[in-house]
Amino acid sequence: MYQVLSDLNKTPGITGSMVVGHDGIVIAADLNTGFEGDTVGALAASITANIQKSLDRLDASPLSQVTIEADEGKLFFTGSDLGILVVTTDKSVNIGLIRLEIKNALGKLATVTAG
Numbered sequence: 001m002y003q004v005l006s007d008l009n010k011t012p013g014i015t016g017s018m019v020v021g022h023d024g025i026v027i028a029a030d031l032n033t034g035f036e037g038d039t040v041g042a043l044a045a046s047i048t049a050n051i052q053k054s055l056d057r058l059d060a061s062p063l064s065q066v067t068i069e070a071d072e073g074k075l076f077f078t079g080s081d082l083g084i085l086v087v088t089t090d091k092s093v094n095i096g097l098i099r100l101e102i103k104n105a106l107g108k109l110a111t112v113t114a115g
Contacts, residue, residue: 001112005030008105013093015073019109020044021083035088044077044084065102067095078102082113 016031024045
């Protein structure tokens, strides 16, 4: 799992990544930023749970990804069976490339955890 995160972090613009359980507990992390893993994990779980509740009220399909844009960078929270894949990036990152790399990483994580 750590190798998948390390490979993901080689993508231009990505500053860190981690897998967090739906309860906010960090499963694996490779953060190269000043963020604290436990804080980001709790934030990811809280935000995705609240958005999912809102989507349930709207009878919308399950949450797939949340992107937060801030002055200093972006956060991507992507749901999976394992938990939430969190990716932190620079502010001027190529969002399409990041989403593609996240999709690839999710496939690799599914393979790693199934084996």
